[in-house]
Amino acid sequence: GESVGLHLPTLSVQEGDNSIINCAYSNSASDYFIWYKQESGKGPQFIIDIRSNMDKRQGQRVTVLLNKTVKHLSLQIAATQPGDSAVYFCAENMEETGGSYIPTFGRGTSLIVHP
Amino acid sequence: KAGVTQTPRYLIKTRGQQVTLSCSPISGHRSVSWYQQTPGQGLQFLFEYFSETQRNKGNFPGRFSGRQFSNSRSEMNVSTLELGDSALYLCASSSGQIHGQETQYFGPGTRLLVL
Numbered sequence: 001g002e003s004v005g006l007h008l009p010t011l012s013v014q015e016g017d018n019s020i021i022n023c024a025y026s027n028s029a030s031d032y033f034i035w036y037k038q039e040s041g042k043g044p045q046f047i048i049d050i051r052s053n054m055d056k057r058q059g060q061r062v063t064v065l066l067n068k069t070v071k072h073l074s075l076q077i078a079a080t081q082p083g084d085s086a087v088y089f090c091a092e093n094m095e096e097t098g099g100s101y102i103p104t105f106g107r108g109t110s111l112i113v114h115p
Numbered sequence: 116k117a118g119v120t121q122t123p124r125y126l127i128k129t130r131g132q133q134v135t136l137s138c139s140p141i142s143g144h145r146s147v148s149w150y151q152q153t154p155g156q157g158l159q160f161l162f163e164y165f166s167e168t169q170r171n172k173g174n175f176p177g178r179f180s181g182r183q184f185s186n187s188r189s190e191m192n193v194s195t196l197e198l199g200d201s202a203l204y205l206c207a208s209s210s211g212q213i214h215g216q217e218t219q220y221f222g223p224g225t226r227l228l229v230l
Contacts, residue, residue: 032216043119043205043221044158051216089158093215100171101215103148105158 140208
């Protein structure tokens, strides 16, 4: 099947900098995208989502951009803090025949924030 | 509100055995999804249950099965365990009202080691 991939496995930034984590997706029929954060020893935590009828959505210190033309998703974190250090996953949901949704996850990017 | 809980947190089994994992969703949530997370394959969708019925299913062999009870608690079972089944098994719940386009809340996972 089609898969979601991440461009960078590890991203190191200084505290206070802005971080950008990228994700390429393969399935143009996907209509819902989510970013998750996973800290060591914990389950993934929802950060922000975006539907395919939007190209930008903002949350608290985070912004997700969706470029359907090139099938690219990005997560921007403003003023990155040490507590942001984690693995970040993008995920896509595609509605399949019969109305079922199959979520597909990227491999993850490890964000390391240096104080 | 209490979060998603999973039991047990850690489990060691031997090849050929079977295992049952349990998940209690957030109160009021009717959808429970199961995922397998491994270093090699990342996070992969197993299946989703909604109102005691399997609504979605990923690409896993029939050895992986699940069920959901009337109180929305869910169990997943893996029969005839293989070494490759060693993984973190994650459960996530959501209200289930907007199929395929709503926030999922993950539990901490069950770490299964097959020897």
